[in-house]
Amino acid sequence: MERVSPRHIVSAWSERLSAGADPFLNNPALKAALLDPAREAPGITASVKHIEMLRKNHGSYFDNHDYDWSFSEDAYWFGAEANLQARALQQTACYWDGCREHGIDSLPTDFIVIRKSFASRFDLATPSYNTRGGMHFIVVPGGFHETALFLLTTLVERKSPLLSRDDSWNAVFDLDGFDFEPDAPPAVLIEAIARAIADRAKDWDPNAPDAGDAIAHEVAYFRTDAPRLTERSLPKFVHDAAYALTDYAIAHEIGHRMDGDQAINYLDQPEGYLAQEKQADFNGFQLFAGSWGYRSEILKDAPLEDPGRILFGPLIFFVFSSLRWALVHGVLAKRIKTTADEALAARLQRERQVFAAERQRAWAMIELFKPYAAYIAKRGQRLTTDDAEKLQRIGAATQSASTFIANAIDAIPETDFTEACAVADKLAPTF
Amino acid sequence: MEQPDDINLDDAKARLSAEDLKALQQLLAPQTTLDALYADFAKEELGAGAIGRDPVEAGKAHLRNLHGSVEGFVCGSATVRELVEDKTANTADMIALGAVIAALIDQSPARIVNTTLVAALIVRVGVRKFCAKKWSA
Numbered sequence: 178m179e180r181v182s183p184r185h186i187v188s189a190w191s192e193r194l195s196a197g198a199d200p201f202l203n204n205p206a207l208k209a210a211l212l213d214p215a216r217e218a219p220g221i222t223a224s225v226k227h228i229e230m231l232r233k234n235h236g237s238y239f240d241n242h243d244y245d246w247s248f249s250e251d252a253y254w255f256g257a258e259a260n261l262q263a264r265a266l267q268q269t270a271c272y273w274d275g276c277r278e279h280g281i282d283s284l285p286t287d288f289i290v291i292r293k294s295f296a297s298r299f300d301l302a303t304p305s306y307n308t309r310g311g312m313h314f315i316v317v318p319g320g321f322h323e324t325a326l327f328l329l330t331t332l333v334e335r336k337s338p339l340l341s342r343d344d345s346w347n348a349v350f351d352l353d354g355f356d357f358e359p360d361a362p363p364a365v366l367i368e369a370i371a372r373a374i375a376d377r378a379k380d381w382d383p384n385a386p387d388a389g390d391a392i393a394h395e396v397a398y399f400r401t402d403a404p405r406l407t408e409r410s411l412p413k414f415v416h417d418a419a420y421a422l423t424d425y426a427i428a429h430e431i432g433h434r435m436d437g438d439q440a441i442n443y444l445d446q447p448e449g450y451l452a453q454e455k456q457a458d459f460n461g462f463q464l465f466a467g468s469w470g471y472r473s474e475i476l477k478d479a480p481l482e483d484p485g486r487i488l489f490g491p492l493i494f495f496v497f498s499s500l501r502w503a504l505v506h507g508v509l510a511k512r513i514k515t516t517a518d519e520a521l522a523a524r525l526q527r528e529r530q531v532f533a534a535e536r537q538r539a540w541a542m543i544e545l546f547k548p549y550a551a552y553i554a555k556r557g558q559r560l561t562t563d564d565a566e567k568l569q570r571i572g573a574a575t576q577s578a579s580t581f582i583a584n585a586i587d588a589i590p591e592t593d594f595t596e597a598c599a600v601a602d603k604l605a606p607t608f
Numbered sequence: 609m610e611q612p613d614d615i616n617l618d619d620a621k622a623r624l625s626a627e628d629l630k631a632l633q634q635l636l637a638p639q640t641t642l643d644a645l646y647a648d649f650a651k652e653e654l655g656a657g658a659i660g661r662d663p664v665e666a667g668k669a670h671l672r673n674l675h676g677s678v679e680g681f682v683c684g685s686a687t688v689r690e691l692v693e694d695k696t697a698n699t700a701d702m703i704a705l706g707a708v709i710a711a712l713i714d715q716s717p718a719r720i721v722n723t724t725l726v727a728a729l730i731v732r733v734g735v736r737k738f739c740a741k742k743w744s745a
Contacts, residue, residue, distance in 0.1 A: 196677045196718040197653045197670045203677040203717045300661075301669050307655025309720075314655075381672060382741070433656045440651045442663050453656070524664075531662040606672055607740055608733040 180245050181288070181312070183252035189310035190292050198305075198316045199294035200380040202254075207383055211295065212254055220256020225249075227263040235270035237277070242269075242287040261291040261317060265427050271468035284435035284460065291315045291427065298376045299324045299369075300505045300528075304426050306433040307440075315430040317423070320379075325422050327369035327406060328500040329415040329493075332578050334363040345412030346478055349574070350567045362585040364403030370586060371399045373508045374597045378604035388601045395600050398593035413478055418493050420475050425465050425490040432460030443534045444527075450534065455541050458491070462549050465490045466556075484553055485564030491542060491549060492568055496575045498539040503579035506532045507586035515595050543572070613715065614685045617704055620711040628724050632706045635728035636699070642732045646671070649725055671729055675738070677718040682709050682730065683739035692735045706731045 191202070201207040228247050232239045246252050247266065253259040269286035276283035290312050296302075302320035306313065333345050362370075368389070375388030393399045411419075436456060443450040466487050476486045506529060513525045550560055560568075621629070635645060646667030653670050682688055691697065691705045710727035713719060718726070730738050 192717070193720045197673050197721060200673040200676060207676070296669070296673065298669065301666055303661070305655050307653075380669075381675075430656075438656050440655050442647060442651055444647070444663065457656070528662040528665055606675070608668075608671075608737040 181243050183246045183249040185310070186246050186252045186290055186312065187254070189312050190290065190314065193309040194307065194314055194316070195292070195294070198292075198318075199296060201295050201383065217254065217256045218250070221250050221253050221259040224253075224256065224259035224263040228266055231263070231266055231270055235274055238270040238273040241273070244287075255293055257293045258291060261293065261315075261423070261427065264424055265289055265291050265315070265431060267471055268424070268428055268464040268468040269431060271470075272464045275463075275467040285437075286431060286435060289313045289315065289431060289434055291317065294318045296320055296380050297323060298379045299373050299501070300376050302501075304430050306430040306438070313434040315427060315434075317427070321426070322419060322423065324369075324501060325419045325497055326411065326415060327365060327372065328497060328504065329418050329422075330406060330412065331363060331366045331369060331582065332496065332500065332574065333412050333414055334365055335578055335581055345414035346417075346480055348412075349414050350480070350570050362581075364401045365406050366582065366585055367399055367401055368393065368406060369504060370508065370589070371396075371597060373504050374594075375601045375604075378601045378606075381606050382604070385604050388604045391604060392597045392600050396593050396597045398589055399597060417476055417479060418489075418496075421472070421490050422493045422497055424472065425461065425494045428461035428464040428490075429457050429494070430461075431464055432457035435460045443531055447534065451537060451541060454538055455545065458494075458542060458545055459548070462491055462545070462552065466549075466553055481564050481567060482561055484550075484558040484560040485568060487553055487558065488546065488549060488560060488564075488568060491545065492571060495539055495542045496571065498535060498542070499575050499579050500582065502532055502535045502539065503582040504586075506536075507583045511586055511589070511594055512598060515591055515598075614687055615708060615711050616687055617691075617708060620687075620708040621704070623711045623714065624707050624724075628710065629703070629707065631724050632703055632710065632728060635725060636702055636706055636731060642729075645725065645729050645732060649722075649729060652722055652725070667729075671726070671733070674718050674721065674726065678713050678716045678726070679739070679742055681712040681716040682735070683742040685712055688712070688735060688739075689743075702731055705735070709735075 196203045201211060225248055228244075232248075244266065247262055250259075253262070269289065272286065273283050275281075288311060292314060294316050296318040297320040298318075299320055302318050302324045304315055304317045304321060306315050308314070333349055336348065336351075371392040372389040375392055378385075378388035393401070433453075436453075438453055438457065441450040441453055469483065469487050473483065473486065476489070479486055479489065481489060509525050509529045509532065513522050513529070516522050516525075553560075615623075624632070634640065643664045646665075647663040648667070649670060650661075650663040650667035653667075685708065687708050688705065691701060691708065694701065697705075706724075706727045709730055710723045713721070713723040713726055736743070
């Protein structure tokens with residue numbers, strides 16, 4: 178059988194998927210502005226080297242799966258794509274070796290390609306899985322990482338605004354949160370709310386002002402003197418947690434590939450949808466847990482033992498999902514409350530219904546923690562009581578932070594909120 | 609951007625198979641809602657998500673993402689403009705408009721998508737709205 182070539186990967190992405198998944202890459206002028214091959218080359222080279230190291234350690238996996246193309250720098254446009262591909266292969270190669278070691282049949286993990294899109298909306302920011310041209314694509318929107326940074330920073334800064342970079346891990350375990358409410362939402366949350374209101378105008382006209390910036394500029398409530406998220410260094414916890422979150426999200430999407438899942442519309446089949454997502458979670462956990470070793474350096478500052486660090490993966494997925502739900506659902510609920518447009522209210526109500534699934538989904542993740550702990554225990558890793566308590570504290574802090582976000586949105590003066598919506602609507606497409 | 613060739617109505621119909629034309633008729637039938645078209649589009653194009661997405665909103669976002677790839681082809685067509693500005697247009701003309709748009713998308717970088725479904729979406733959304741940026745420039 179003919180081996181997959183780098184050209185096949187790039188053409189399957191650019192011709193069959195990216196036009197809809199990415200708002201800018203099919204416009205040659207915009208692509209040229211976004212893509213500077215010289216800037217991307219070092220990142221691509223470093224990640225390809227990482228994949229070559231993987232082949233040295235997991236030769237059997239690469240002998241049995243057609244990933245020759247992944248060693249060619251021509252297979253990638255962006256350093257981030259090569260980096261995500263390396264992280265995916267790290268997980269699948271370890272999973273394959275682990276299954277062989279334990280005499281277990283492995284599920285399919287071949288023909289997986291990770292690509293980055295520039296889509297930046299918060300409400301559609303989660304990665305997705307789709308097949309094209311015989312390849313299994315996992316598309317990671319730029320908005321995914323950005324949403325995560327906003328929400329995870331909100332989690333820690335709710336208690337300690339503008340927390341110093343090095344204190345954040347310990348501060349996180351002190352976030353029981355129920356006894357503390359700041360006088361005002363931290364600047365990062367106000368910025369995140371403006372970005373969520375701006376969603377419908379995002380990714381539309383690259384020559385128009387950014388809708389989130391326009392809201393911050395034009396609406397009194399959203400103006401702040403605090404440095405924007407992009408202008409300050411991230412608390413260490415946020416940096417580490419965002420890395421673990423991306424790895425876990427990729428693992429979850431590969432979990433769909435392992436079962437050959439098809440898209441299910443939640444509104445048509447809510448139970449089938451949730452069952453499929455839960456199974457992808459469990460498949461993903463096996464990948465995430467099995468490839469633990471390489472990640473210990475990344476989480477070296479986390480005051481957790483290895484089993485706690487492994488369970489931190491699905492936990493941070495729960496944290497992200499819960500906080501994102503609070504933000505997007507809160508903005509939708511406020512728009513429904515403040516709009517006089519009945520058709521718009523009905524549409525927003527439907528979106529809210531789908532986001533209710535995200536809430537259900539988040540709780541389904543918690544139900545999986547016992548099987549997860551049992552899974553790693555079988556492989557000789559036991560969660561300490563101390564770490565279990567720390568993880569529970571993050572879970573509790575997430576609950577109170579979700580309520581805090583919802584309350585913060587609710588407390589925005591109606592005039593400021595409707596003015597912000599009007600600013601975004603002016604910049605949004607008419608269809 | 610690749611320069612599109614315009615296409616006349618007869619050529620457009622000739623390029624579409626009988627099955628595609630039948631599908632277009634169904635997609636543009638009054639009982640098929642715009643939201644249903646968006647949801648079908650999202651299901652076909654977006655695959656499985658990590659966390660729940662509203663399929664209608666996802667379908668809309670997907671069409672907006674495609675906009676840049678097809679705008680020059682659809683909105684630059686004199687045939688499309690003529691059909692849109694025909695004030696006597698009826699249902700049959702809408703299907704003809706859909707056929708022309710499908711044939712134009714077939715020349716664009718987005719040709720791999722379900723061109724019939726995207727053409728139906730553009731007709732149902734309103735070509736004037738879809739082409740507002742280009743036609744007002």
